[in-house]
Amino acid sequence: MNPAANPPVDPAGGGLEVDVRFAERDLALDLSLAPGEVLAVLGPNGAGKSTLLGLLAGSLRPSGGRVVLDGEVLADDRGTFVPPHRRGVGLLAQDALLFPHLDVEANVAFGPRSAGVPRARARERARRVLAEVGADPFARRRPHELSGGQAQRVALARALAADPRLLLLDEPLAALDVAAAPEVRQVLRRVLRGGTGDGRRSAVLVTHDPLDALALADAVVVLEAGRVVERGPAQQVLAAPRSAFGARLAGLVLLPGTTTADGLRTAGGTVVHGPVRGAAGERGVALFSPAAVSVHAADPGGRARNRWPATVLDVLPRGEVVRLRARPDALPGHDVLADVPVAAAAALDLAPGARVHLVVEEAAVGVHVAGPPSAPGESDDRRTRPVPGFP
Numbered sequence: 001m002n003p004a005a006n007p008p009v010d011p012a013g014g015g016l017e018v019d020v021r022f023a024e025r026d027l028a029l030d031l032s033l034a035p036g037e038v039l040a041v042l043g044p045n046g047a048g049k050s051t052l053l054g055l056l057a058g059s060l061r062p063s064g065g066r067v068v069l070d071g072e073v074l075a076d077d078r079g080t081f082v083p084p085h086r087r088g089v090g091l092l093a094q095d096a097l098l099f100p101h102l103d104v105e106a107n108v109a110f111g112p113r114s115a116g117v118p119r120a121r122a123r124e125r126a127r128r129v130l131a132e133v134g135a136d137p138f139a140r141r142r143p144h145e146l147s148g149g150q151a152q153r154v155a156l157a158r159a160l161a162a163d164p165r166l167l168l169l170d171e172p173l174a175a176l177d178v179a180a181a182p183e184v185r186q187v188l189r190r191v192l193r194g195g196t197g198d199g200r201r202s203a204v205l206v207t208h209d210p211l212d213a214l215a216l217a218d219a220v221v222v223l224e225a226g227r228v229v230e231r232g233p234a235q236q237v238l239a240a241p242r243s244a245f246g247a248r249l250a251g252l253v254l255l256p257g258t259t260t261a262d263g264l265r266t267a268g269g270t271v272v273h274g275p276v277r278g279a280a281g282e283r284g285v286a287l288f289s290p291a292a293v294s295v296h297a298a299d300p301g302g303r304a305r306n307r308w309p310a311t312v313l314d315v316l317p318r319g320e321v322v323r324l325r326a327r328p329d330a331l332p333g334h335d336v337l338a339d340v341p342v343a344a345a346a347a348l349d350l351a352p353g354a355r356v357h358l359v360v361e362e363a364a365v366g367v368h369v370a371g372p373p374s375a376p377g378e379s380d381d382r383r384t385r386p387v388p389g390f391p
Ligand SMILES: Nc1ncnc2c1ncn2[C@@H]1O[C@H](COP(=O)(O)OP(=O)(O)OP(=O)(O)O)[C@@H](O)[C@H]1O
Pocket: 025, 043, 044, 045, 046, 047, 048, 049, 050, 051, 052
């Protein structure tokens, strides 16, 4: 099942239904999101990702179509337009944008206070969401006393304090340095997967990073020139892309499995070694570029740990290189791509059925924890299904 394309019909009208036009920017988008799901929105610059968020948040008014959240029409072409502050939609932008003169707790309590919640209750709620994002130790600090990652966690707490029905995340990790991004990614995972006691949250995540889509989202839509060109479960879209942008993202080899201390164990028990981004023992993926794979006629020996005998499936010329698709004996059901310089390919006499040895450079493998787990009681079939082979 693909929940992004075909969310279950909820008798209470839950989830998000978007079928909007924004003529000024030649945008016409049709997408939906089941309750509790996280949808990643990918696409090249100018595709319409920010415009989509504006239409959901209420900072932009569609020129046609409608936006429905949990059965409530937020905007339609009959003149309905619910203003931003009444939508139950929270926004986390790239920059934290905290009020500099208020301490962290007051920043987070500001939203509930403005919505008429009495001071003590607003403060209590602020403390609860600050604890949820691990920011309670710095509740008394002012924004200038926070690191970038801490400020972004406070901004997330502020978005959660209003208890939004839908959370919009606009490149929430893009402004963070490489040290701070993993920590905030981890907090986002926890918040979005409902490990904080608040249940799963519906969220739309705009990102340029396919790895964040894998780590945080259930489903992905790819936008190009104001249209949805692909949608589906995150792993499927990234492993077998159909759009030009998806294909560009996914010149990558993607293998699913379980993270270990120094790699990823596939369902068949083979460990793909590489640096691990996240904890061991989680469902994850190993990703690498076909350029990181070298091809040998015989076992080259040496210390390389990702060294797999394989059978060549096909060989496609791609300019300076030939792209080889091969099936390693140790990875049944999975194909690995390798880009081999034309001269080397000729010397290897590559043809379908040939036996080769693949070596994948360890440092070039990224192992990532992938996707939030299912809600309790929900079937996990979709997420544990093997990722289909590459086109
Ligand atoms: N304020 C604006 N006024 C007029 N046109 C705009 C405005 N903002 C964006 N556009 C145009 O609308 C289209 C969609 O832009 P949008 O910013 O939504 O894309 P995006 O996918 O978010 O891009 P990026 O990844 O660069 O942020 C583009 O053609 C863009 O030039």
